[in-house]
Amino acid sequence: MFEIIYFIMLLISLGVFSYGIWQKWKFINIGMHGEQRTRNPWRRLWFVVRDGLILVRLYLRESKMGISHFLFLWGVVVILLNILIFTISFVFRDLFRIAYPFLKLSMTAAGVMIIIGLTIAVINRYLIKPSRFARKYEFAWDDNPVLIIFILAAIFGIILKEFVRFSDFNTTSLPYLLWFLHTIFILVFIALIPYTKLLHIFVAPINIFTKSEREPGVMREPLSEEYVGAITPADLTRRDLLASLACMRCGRCQDFCPATNSGTTLNPMFLMQNIRRLEKSLVKGSENSETKPEDILLLDTVMDMEGVWACTTCRVCMEMCPVYVEQMEILGEMRRGIIESAEAPPDIRDFLTNIQKQKNPWGEAKFKRDQWKKGVEFDVPLTKEAEFEWLWFVGCAHSFDNRNKPITQKIAKLLADIGVNYAILGREEGCCGNDVRRVGEEGLFQMLREENIQAFEKYGVEKIIATSPHCYNTFKNEYEGFDVKFILEIILDAIKSGKLKLKNPINKRVTFHDPCYLGRYNGMYDLPREILKSIPGIELVEMPRNREKSFCCGAGGGNLVREYPGEDRPNNIRAREAASTNAEILAVACPFCMIMLEDGVKTEKLDEKIQVLDVIELVWESAYGNQLDGNQLDGDQPSSDQPA
Ligand code: SF4
Ligand code: SF4
Numbered sequence: 001m002f003e004i005i006y007f008i009m010l011l012i013s014l015g016v017f018s019y020g021i022w023q024k025w026k027f028i029n030i031g032m033h034g035e036q037r038t039r040n041p042w043r044r045l046w047f048v049v050r051d052g053l054i055l056v057r058l059y060l061r062e063s064k065m066g067i068s069h070f071l072f073l074w075g076v077v078v079i080l081l082n083i084l085i086f087t088i089s090f091v092f093r094d095l096f097r098i099a100y101p102f103l104k105l106s107m108t109a110a111g112v113m114i115i116i117g118l119t120i121a122v123i124n125r126y127l128i129k130p131s132r133f134a135r136k137y138e139f140a141w142d143d144n145p146v147l148i149i150f151i152l153a154a155i156f157g158i159i160l161k162e163f164v165r166f167s168d169f170n171t172t173s174l175p176y177l178l179w180f181l182h183t184i185f186i187l188v189f190i191a192l193i194p195y196t197k198l199l200h201i202f203v204a205p206i207n208i209f210t211k212s213e214r215e216p217g218v219m220r221e222p223l224s225e226e227y228v229g230a231i232t233p234a235d236l237t238r239r240d241l242l243a244s245l246a247c248m249r250c251g252r253c254q255d256f257c258p259a260t261n262s263g264t265t266l267n268p269m270f271l272m273q274n275i276r277r278l279e280k281s282l283v284k285g286s287e288n289s290e291t292k293p294e295d296i297l298l299l300d301t302v303m304d305m306e307g308v309w310a311c312t313t314c315r316v317c318m319e320m321c322p323v324y325v326e327q328m329e330i331l332g333e334m335r336r337g338i339i340e341s342a343e344a345p346p347d348i349r350d351f352l353t354n355i356q357k358q359k360n361p362w363g364e365a366k367f368k369r370d371q372w373k374k375g376v377e378f379d380v381p382l383t384k385e386a387e388f389e390w391l392w393f394v395g396c397a398h399s400f401d402n403r404n405k406p407i408t409q410k411i412a413k414l415l416a417d418i419g420v421n422y423a424i425l426g427r428e429e430g431c432c433g434n435d436v437r438r439v440g441e442e443g444l445f446q447m448l449r450e451e452n453i454q455a456f457e458k459y460g461v462e463k464i465i466a467t468s469p470h471c472y473n474t475f476k477n478e479y480e481g482f483d484v485k486f487i488l489e490i491i492l493d494a495i496k497s498g499k500l501k502l503k504n505p506i507n508k509r510v511t512f513h514d515p516c517y518l519g520r521y522n523g524m525y526d527l528p529r530e531i532l533k534s535i536p537g538i539e540l541v542e543m544p545r546n547r548e549k550s551f552c553c554g555a556g557g558g559n560l561v562r563e564y565p566g567e568d569r570p571n572n573i574r575a576r577e578a579a580s581t582n583a584e585i586l587a588v589a590c591p592f593c594m595i596m597l598e599d600g601v602k603t604e605k606l607d608e609k610i611q612v613l614d615v616i617e618l619v620w621e622s623a624y625g626n627q628l629d630g631n632q633l634d635g636d637q638p639s640s641d642q643p644a
Pocket of ligand 1: 253258260266268310311312313314315316318331
């Protein structure tokens with residue numbers, strides 16, 4: 001009797017489960033084929049084992065939740081194995097007798113693992129309350145029920161196991177009844193999986209298997225010549241739709257997102273959950289009543305205009321996501337779609353027009369690009385006049401922004417002093433296109449790249465020194481065939497070889513702000529710290545969010561020249577964080593960060609407490625001190641007159 005009821009329940013459970021999975025399959029297939037993501041299957045399987053089964057990536061991001069999920073996951077796996085054995089034993093009774101010691105032991109172990117894992121999760125969620133749980137997603141109805149079901153199933157399982165002895169199986173039906181009830185409980189749970197956040201148990205490993213193999217600094221290539229970014233759900237890739245199902249609403253992306261923290265409408269977790277909800281209108285219901293993907297616009301359905309443009313392309317959402325969701329890249333595709341539809345907001349249009357016409361974001365006249373040279377006591381060599389080994393690509397911010405121009409002048413002198421044979425393009429220099437591409441104007445980016453490559457070929461450029469992490473990123477990752485170095489690599493080599501002597505002590509407490517395009521995009525976390533540690537006297541302290549968890553200054557993705565939406569601003573938040581370390585100097589290594597953080601420090605009225613200086617300025621001070629142009633540490637730098 002039990003057997004028949006059990007098998008009927010099992011079939012119902014598997015049927016409901018399979019129907020849900022079928023719905024998800026149809027949903028995923030609405031998307032386009034994206035880039036190839038199955039090459040190197042063994043390597044990919046290793047990622048699944050490492051990050052999907054042992055949960056190393058989650059552990060490295062939040063150790064207690066890594067342990068909690070590990071116990072929980074393996075507890076569930078053991079229970080599912082037990083159910084399999086229990087099911088088979090209805091047919092082969094002897095199997096149950098043989099397997100009973102294993103079932104008993106493993107069920108206890110699984111119950112204990114699940115209870116410990118859940119206890120950690122519950123304490124974290126309801127007592128410690130990380131800020132990510134303060135923002136509620138209104139459709140997250142299943143958060144608490146899922147926890148409760150698990151806790152009850154685990155407790156029931158342990159009690160049952162203790163209550164029933166194997167000898168009872170031979171004399172009475174009660175133990176079978178109790179095992180049966182417990183198993184029914186689990187069958188209900190299995191049926192619920194595709195309809196709740198539990199789906200990630202199955203989808204997250206597939207998401208991990210299909211993670212991108214691109215370097216972090218390389219944007220997705222357009223999928224075809226006619227490709228216009230993502231306007232409707234059908235323009236997203238199948239992997240994007242799959243990722244929305246893998247998202248378990250852990251909230252780590254929103255916790256670190258500068259746009260979310262500034263109070264804008266952008267929230268990367270909500271973005272993924274809103275995409276997931278599209279299934280309701282696109283797949284559910286009868287075939288005839290389904291809404292066509294082309295009938296739904298992503299803009300204002302999954303994210304509004306403010307949110308799409310508030311993204312600073314800092315990449316921390318992707319870095320923090322335990323299951324390799326690509327929130328930022330989806331926003332990038334939406335930007336491409338909006339640009340193609342000619343619906344970009346006016347400030348973004350101005351930004352692009354300025355770059356198209358004057359080759360810089362502020363629309364400063366092209367001929368002013370090399371005016372910073374007037375502050376250098378020697379003729380900075382030009383590619384059209386000099387024999388050179390390295391092209392120094394100065395970049396827009398170092399050429400036009402008043403706060404950054406003195407740094408540019410110091411770089412010219414430092415490079416000459418350490419014997420680098422370099423030249424600059426002068427007025428022939430354009431914009432590298434890094435931020436143009438991140439804004440979504442693929443056509444203009446291709447044009448800028450073409451123009452720059454022509455200029456490089458004209459002068460036989462093979463090696464490039466970049467002084468902005470934005471230029472460095474795009475030359476290194478999105479142009480081909482050049483040997484590209486970041487300025488601090490050249491400086492560190494010179495320090496190590498003794499060509500640059502840092503002799504004057506700077507007895508200050510210094511904290512370093514990692515630029516996104518140097519750190520998360522190109523993995524250069526140690527380089528600037530090594531330089532700072534080589535300067536005598538400096539005491540280096542870290543901000544709470546540093547290295548891969550660094551909090552963006554708010555400039556990237558076109559936001560350098562925009563009035564940032566939201567109640568707070570990323571640069572103000574970061575300035576407060578830097579000041580909280582009691583550092584006297586906030587060191588930066590990016591001209592965008594310089595503009596933003598100096599503005600943040602002033603806005604927060606922290607300029608009496610902390611001073612923003614480029615690593616180059618600290619190197620200069622230690623190498624030349626007061627001998628050349630006065631002590632820069634007294635705060636006599638000109639401020640930026642560019643919009644920030
Ligand atoms: S890239 Fe940065 S700003 Fe954009 S969604 Fe991700 S975390 Fe937020
Ligand atoms: S996208 Fe990733 S980090 Fe963000 S909530 Fe989902 S699983 Fe967590």
